[in-house]
Amino acid sequence: MSLRLVASNGTIKQAEVTPPVLSVALKGKSFGGRQVLGALELSIAAGQTVALTGPSGIGKSTLVRIIAGLERDFDGEVTRPERIGMVFQEPTLMPWRTVEDNLTLTTGISDIGARKALEEVGLKGRGGDFPRQLSLGQQRRLALARAFAGSPDLMLLDEPFVSLDPQMADEMMGLFEQLCARRKVASLIVTHSAEEAKRLATRILRLDGSPARIVQG
Numbered sequence: 001m002s003l004r005l006v007a008s009n010g011t012i013k014q015a016e017v018t019p020p021v022l023s024v025a026l027k028g029k030s031f032g033g034r035q036v037l038g039a040l041e042l043s044i045a046a047g048q049t050v051a052l053t054g055p056s057g058i059g060k061s062t063l064v065r066i067i068a069g070l071e072r073d074f075d076g077e078v079t080r081p082e083r084i085g086m087v088f089q090e091p092t093l094m095p096w097r098t099v100e101d102n103l104t105l106t107t108g109i110s111d112i113g114a115r116k117a118l119e120e121v122g123l124k125g126r127g128g129d130f131p132r133q134l135s136l137g138q139q140r141r142l143a144l145a146r147a148f149a150g151s152p153d154l155m156l157l158d159e160p161f162v163s164l165d166p167q168m169a170d171e172m173m174g175l176f177e178q179l180c181a182r183r184k185v186a187s188l189i190v191t192h193s194a195e196e197a198k199r200l201a202t203r204i205l206r207l208d209g210s211p212a213r214i215v216q217g
């Protein structure tokens, strides 16, 4: 928490301000001399979900990778918390490890914590199974549980509900909402679905142009 002081006619007004969990002031990002992202600013406070939309190939995943620290060659500044949870299109599980190991090894949570996390996403009693024994929907629920298990302050989700049938997508979105409601996490979610953005996001941003900038939001 910080204090913001505003002076007017000798009177100082004071307000408590919560600094954003994520703040990005990007000057640009190029690949091999081709500038993909232009100057853009973005900040997300605790409890907010921001949807990032825009045409294919515009640079949404690149921006997420910059924020995640996976893409280090960029011009600008990113301030983000240490604890980040990530969800991608593919569940990216370790197939040779049990469901429970997939949670504990990557997040450092205890066996008891893992069991609780599995119960939270409807996978109670499946900790000893291997990922191949789970349906695709269950694997995605496990990936969601894993992302939330380390108590992240920031969640980065890159098209997490794509190519799911409508019922499964609805179920996953409901689960995401539940998991967010229990923690005051800031989330950035890349999506092509206007419906998904409307349902989940407190704010919708659109990337467009060449180089891409935030053109709406």
Ligand SMILES: Nc1ncnc2c1ncn2[C@@H]1O[C@H](COP(=O)(O)OP(=O)(O)OP(=O)(O)O)[C@@H](O)[C@H]1O
Residues within 6 Å of the ligand: 031, 036, 054, 055, 056, 057, 058, 059, 060, 061, 062, 063
């Ligand atoms: N490692 C890389 N090397 C060279 N070019 C890259 C690399 N990664 C991304 N690009 C290029 O940067 C641009 C933005 O890609 P990015 O994956 O961020 O788009 P996107 O908006 O997430 O697309 P989509 O919605 O289709 O997933 C594309 O033109 C892509 O070819």
